[in-house]
Amino acid sequence: MGFFADLHIHSRFSRATSRGLTLRTLAEGAARKGISVLGTGDFTHPAWFAELEAGLAGAEPGLFRLEDGPPGVRFMLTAEISTIYKQGDRVRKVHHLVTAPGMDAARKISSSLAKVGNILSDGRPILGITSRNLLEIVLQAGEGTMLVPAHIWTPWFSALGSKSGFDSIAECYGDLAGHVFAVETGLSSDPAMNWMVKSLDGYRLISNSDAHSADKLGREATVLSCGLDYFAIERAFRTGEGLEGTVEFFPEEGKYHLDGHRGCGVVLTPEETAERGGICPVCGRKVTVGVLSRVEELADRHDGTMPESGRPFSSLIPLAEIVAELMGVGSATKRVRQACDSLIASLGSELHLLREADVEDIRAAAGDTLALAVGRMRAGEVHREAGFDGEYGRIRIFRDSEGDRLSSGELLGTPLGRPKKGGARAKGKTGQPMRFDG
Ligand SMILES: [Zn+2]
Ligand SMILES: [Zn+2]
Known part of the structure; x- marks a missing residue:
């Protein structure tokens, strides 16, 4: 019998998040959902980090529990970092999930990041460094730190996104790419879509909620059967041993599944976008190319098979x-x-x-x-009305x-x-x- 981990979440110190997000509401929300290991989110934010240091006690190696919190919930120190930089004549905007096995390593990462940008104003800081250099900072903070490219297909802010991403994870992290071993699929794609891209075969697919309020926790999560221990989880992500799979949105529910313009009320399938040369029939500008189009663009496996590194998943509402x-x-x-x-x-x-x-x-x-x-x-x-250009899709049963x-x-x-x-x-x-x- 495994357990669920949801490592990419945010605190109230990130923009556009619920003011009610405290360690307690997060822990209680995790217990309701059945999540055993919850990310703290936002550990680079000094005020949130102070709350983590004051409220969390050490538990199993690399994991923490909330004093007087629900007994079955553990926290892992995690943060999301947004990098914006120019590479190959294009502006790149990539989000990364970063994890640390202890307060010292987290503090080291934060102090390195404070030297290159502002980590005070947003729980998810936006920094003008390359993805490769962020990875270097994370690796230098000590043993067991991890960087996982976040929601890798999101058009505007991800390693493989249509607007500002790359064509492979390796290209994004350059000479340090070998230290990346897992990727987050995001709400608008599911593992089966990712299996179509052979360059991802070498990465473990994980899922997290990216919740901005406690009620969204666990809407996606990773299923593990390894020990309840930071380093065992890291090993599961690295080797696949103890990684059982993921729980997912139906990918159509994600807000960037298809292509289109939200403001123009235009939603297009990849085929329709291609027929129109990528142009919105209402405003004449380029449509926002969603995740399905982008996956199909990079896809080089079309027989529907699961690669050896693949794991089963369940699609939930x-x-x-x-x-x-x-x-x-x-x-x-x-x-x-x-x-x-x-x-x-x-x-x-x-x-x-x-x-x-x-x-x-x-x-x-x-x-x-x-x-x-x-x-x-x-x-x-289920009946699927797909999301596009920032608008969530709708999945109905009846x-x-x-x-x-x-x-x-x-x-x-x-x-x-x-x-x-x-x-x-x-x-x-x-x-x-x-x-x-x-
Ligand atoms: Zn993000
Ligand atoms: Zn338009």
Whole structure:
């Protein structure tokens, strides 16, 4: 039985993140999701690092736990660094996930980075150094430090992205490229897409949520069966030993899956983009070329096989999105939150529920409709509206005709929720208590 790691996340000191992100909300969020090893994010930010030093205690080698935090959650020191520089006459913007096995190594990385740029204003600092030179700084900070190219296909900010990336990881890190052994696939691609590019065969594919709020933790994660130990995880990423696979978004849900212009309301498949010469039919400018196009551009394996280094993966939909679809309300609503809390309380963590809980147990706890929904998701029987140019896609389980029955309450039956204060049951939209029954 393995465990889940989600190493790329952010603190409230990064731009555009939830103000509520503290070590405690992160640890509690990880416990809800079923994540055993959570990245701290943002360790280069002095104020966040001070909180890490004050709040975390050493646990297993290279891992930390929060004092009085949920017992099963460990932290790993991680940060995302953005590098912007010119190479080969093009501006390169590449994001990197950096990890450290201890406070000293993290401090060393931060003090080296402070000499080359500003690490004070953003938890994810933007530095004018090359990817290669960032890697050198990370390697010099001591044994066990790691650099993993982040969300490698994102058009604007990644090692292989269509706008500012390279055609191979090796090209990005130059003479030090041999020290890179794992890459993060990002939300808009899944391992099967990455298997089409032979130059990635030598890298282990890992997944993380890149969460900017606690409720997004674990939307992607890596499954490990190695020891609960920083150095064992590093070895798993390097050799594949103890790396079991990943849990993924359906890649269409990612916000850069297809091509297009968000402002123009134009979404194009790779074939449509090619037919139009890459030009937006509304504004006449170049479209943002998404991940699928870019993967197909670099693809040199078309038979659908998994390379030897490959690992299985499961494509999941966040529980809040499934419940929201069943209730016919937004996924960020209080009702959805309460329903998810009660499901997790009776069935275990979210990742367990989505990935491996017995469908009969789900049926017993929450009714036929949720059991049917989870079964369809696991079988990949979902409807996909792909994301593009920064707009998230939408994955739905039920057809519109079925959706009408859901929102009319026909498929909503009896209570999911615990009795509210004063003894009243939680009410569904139709006045019926919430249970996802047909
Ligand atoms: Zn990033
Ligand atoms: Zn346009």
